[in-house]
Amino acid sequence: MEILELALVVLACVIGSAVLCQVVPRLSLPLVQIAVGCAVALLVPAIHDVHVSSELFLVLFIAPLLFNEARNTEPRELWENKGAILSLAVGLVLLTVLAVGFALNWFVPSIPLAAAFACAAALAPTDAAAVGALASSVSLKKRQSTLLSGESLINDASGVVAFQFASAAALTGAFSAIDAGAEFARLFFGGIAVGAALGFAGRTAARLLRRGGYESTTTNVLYEVFSPFFVFLFAEWASTSGILAVVAAGLVMAERQPRLTSSAAAQRQIVSNGFWHIIVFLINSVVFTLLGMELPQAFTPAIADRFSPLFLLGVVALVTVLIMGCRFIWVLAMEAVHRLALRRRRGRKGGKRARRASKLETVETNQPSPTPHLRQRRPHWRERVGSLMRNALVLTVGGPKGAVTLSIIFTLPLAMNDGTTPFPERDLIVFLTASVILCTLLLADGLLPRLAPRAADSTSDEELRRATMRVLEGTLRELQAMLDDEADSRYDPALRLTIAQYRIRLIHEREASSDGCGRKLDELSQTVREVQQKRADELQDAAGLSVNVSTPYYAALRRIRRSIGYDGTDVNVGSRFRNLRGRAALLWQRTKPDGVETDQDERVYYDSCLFAIQLEHAAIDYLQDVIAQDEDRRKSAAVLLGEHRMALNSLWNRINYGQGVKQADRSDLTMGPHAALPEGMEPLFGKQFAEAARYADEVDADALTIELDQIRHLLEHGEIALPVANELRQRVYVLQMSLGA
Structure with missing residues (x-):
């Protein structure tokens, strides 16, 4: 009953934050949800008595979120950027663990080195929920979006493994790099193998059911929702990474068919996308609301009595700067190498093309190829450096921490192996982690819209509204003429x-x-x-x-x-x-x-x-x-x-x-x-009421066809622009799909 009450409170917070975000549009939705969750936790202290298991948190929220993210990710783009993604998901995680771990232990000596490494490992992964929520409000380049989403899909496994070994070292005082490497390989490659196998089996089963005529649109959606939970639990039972298994299964099970091949497939895709849109929004909202509820709980009286607020703010700032600094340096170097390799590749291709053209021209005219007097201006080195720095900053602040970090840190044991000695500075570590999550979200919300602003919409709301009124007026005239005609x-x-x-x-x-x-x-x-x-x-x-x-x-x-x-x-x-x-x-x-x-x-x-x-x-x-x-x-x-x-x-x-x-x-x-x-x-x-109900869908369908004709007429005569026409058509298509629903 307590869990049900918590779920209702969280759902009410989600609804309230969605409304409040319209009132305060300058704040991103995740920050509004965190603020609402924090306020409710302060006003209703009983919420602190209800705890959600971190394992349940992972399987209930993170698994479907990553599965959907993988479904919508293009495998070809991941493969083309595999080096950069693995660099961020593995190399950057290890660098963050070492840098933040040593610094945290030096700045707060009461936190043992192994425990500091555990805190750093939890803070290393970026979060798919946060990345997805923030990416919707900015304009990211294709490579930036691919790197951020691909990193968030994979770096969870490296962060979890690093956290597990750091926690074990804190409990036992022993650590083996060989064992850690073997464990990482087992979780990483085992999770991918299990997920790919289950995804292939699930995809084959779905096709067999479809060919036999045993699958409906509703069954297909329920099958998709069930899949990530089963894959995650099976992979964890097999002692591999459930997170990577879900990602691999999502990549394999995604339907990628040519458009306009099947109306049944199109209907499945429309229903599936709509359902997952609601699920993802709900998960993101619940995750950030729960994060806000945990913030007041993390600042316990024991921490307030031993550390001054100024000192704690300094530690949070230090950890945040270190995480962002390590990420910026790593991304800057990675992107510099990528651009250098890209320039060399283009140079080789351009040189070969120029030599072929030169030989062809020499054969045809028996004259050497003249040097072109007009060449494309190469960007100045300052422009190239500025573009590189800006790109690195976008990728740096575009990787905030979120639900995965929160769920990992909550798995910290309460006591040492003897069962009586408390885990050293557990409350402080949880508080620092929650605070750093909030700081990274604030940085992303404040800087990303300035570094990667969304392009201004060429179609203003007023222009669209005027066009809508003209279309509706024309449609009304046609409908009234049909009514006056009295044909039937x-x-x-x-x-x-x-x-x-x-x-x-x-x-x-x-x-x-x-x-x-x-x-x-x-x-x-x-x-x-x-x-x-x-x-x-x-x-x-x-x-x-x-x-x-x-x-x-x-x-x-x-x-x-x-x-x-x-x-x-x-x-x-x-x-x-x-x-x-x-x-x-x-x-x-x-x-x-x-x-x-x-x-x-x-x-x-x-x-x-x-x-x-x-x-x-x-x-x-x-x-x-x-x-x-x-x-x-x-x-x-x-x-x-x-x-x-x-x-x-x-x-x-x-x-x-x-x-x-x-x-x-x-x-x-x-x-x-x-x-x-x-x-x-x-x-x-009474007969008119019956006739109206009988022919309503048919007449509405004809009216929407007339509305599309009005849009086409205005576009052909240059009275509305193409983007306006596309938006108006999209609205009509939605109305058409709703007929008979």
């Missing part, structure tokens, strides 16, 4: 609802517009709303109906206004009770299912349509006066006038649907409630 009246009810949905989308885009026209439309719409409410009050006061009688009419009016394109508070115009009893009755009425089933329902719906028509006439009369008298608001009033006329036509169309005798539009209607429908009028509102 069966589709009219569904078509009216589709028009209402597009009208709501258009209203939302106008309300979100930041230009002056958007503000004028919003202000004028509010005034029209007040005019309609005033007219409704006049009609209702004149009718003098009781709460019990008027409640069904109010509920029907709300549905009608929503069906003609009103949204939000506009839906409630004309259906507001002034007393609590009426509001309660309306609330109860709204719990009943929508629809028109009885003759009484037909009469109520008819009277409510007449009432809604009166409100539309009030709006139209007011807007016509504005157009005639107010030049400043004339354009906005003309836009709204067209919409209200469309709403009025929609109301009369549903009244006259399938009727032999059509009723004419007029404003001097006899208001209800009527005892019966007008003479000669058939009760067809």
Whole structure:
């Protein structure tokens, strides 16, 4: 039960941090989640009594995270950069362990050398969760992204092995470099072999199930989610690296098929990517929230009594500087060697190409090849050094510590082998580790956006919004023309609802517009709303109906206004009770299912349509006066006038649907409630509800096709740019996929 309560608290923190991140957009989401977790831990001290096993932490969070990271990694890119990745994942880890371990032991003598090495080993690996979370907010080059993700996939094993041997040395006082090397080789190569074998077996099993027709999209996603947990546990049971096994399995099991080969494969990929997107976001959020919750717990009273805050800050700063310094020097040297090798390779290729061209030209003209007078300018050495330093800085701060480091350090034993002597300075080591994690995240969050800023989006939000409004307006015109055509009246009810949905989308885009026209439309719409409410009050006061009688009419009016394109508070115009009893009755009425089933329902719906028509006439009369008298608001009033006329036509169309005798539009209607429908009028509102539900998907699909045609038309005529058109198409594709879901 305690674990369930902790899970609910963490989930609430995740939701709260996601909302808070929108309020404070300058802070990255991981830092907001850490801050929320820290605040909750301070406000709810009982959280400190619930502990999550570090082994459970690894298998529950890190395994699926690395599996998904491996699925989305291109093996060819990893192989092309294998030397640099292994250099970072093995060589840099060993350098960090030695440098930080000796320095920590020298600066804090109460921490034994072996324990200091254990702390350094835990801090050596970078974290896939942190790298992925931060990479989404910056613009990394292809090689930078490949190195950071590849390093985070592999360096966990080297860090874990170094930590295990340092911990064993701290417990026993003995260390063997030969044994450590053999153990590392067994974990490293054994984990890769086990993971590759299990991944191949899993991929083969999935293909056999697919060929036999026994696999569905849902089964495929569940199979993918199950795989990392099974692979991790099996590899750990086989005494190899579960982390590397998960990475190898993810690389092998990833589906890499040519596009446009199978609709079933495309559907599997879409569902799988969407599901994993949610899983990865949830894991990242939980990890950083738990990290924030651990920070107050790490600073125990025992540490506060023995060390001053200034001294502890100095130690944290020293360890952070050493880790970043070692990483910067290593990356700088590695990238310098890489660029030198690349320059030599290009030089050899260029020399061979030039010699071949020279020989060919000499044969053809019997003249030596002239030296070209125009050559591409080589970058100045200062530019090359500056580019190299900047690249090294990006790779340095782009490798923060995170969940893996936290889970490793929590495996430190509580006591020595005798079972009574406490592990030396365990609380201090945990505190330093958690603090360094926070420092590396702060550095990454503060420096990465400046070192590798995301390119400004060529498409502004306002430009996209204007294009969206033009597309929606064009689509609405086409849909209204289809409704007026009356080619097949069966589709009219569904078509009216589709028009209402597009009208709501258009209203939302106008309300979100930041230009002056958007503000004028919003202000004028509010005034029209007040005019309609005033007219409704006049009609209702004149009718003098009781709460019990008027409640069904109010509920029907709300549905009608929503069906003609009103949204939000506009839906409630004309259906507001002034007393609590009426509001309660309306609330109860709204719990009943929508629809028109009885003759009484037909009469109520008819009277409510007449009432809604009166409100539309009030709006139209007011807007016509504005157009005639107010030049400043004339354009906005003309836009709204067209919409209200469309709403009025929609109301009369549903009244006259399938009727032999059509009723004419007029404003001097006899208001209800009527005892019966007008003479000669058939009760067809219920049929319209059924037809609307029956053809809704078909009509919506046609409307989205029209919307795509509108986008193509605007693009062909140069009225919108290609990036805008692509974004608009993407939105339509999402809407198309949602049909029938």
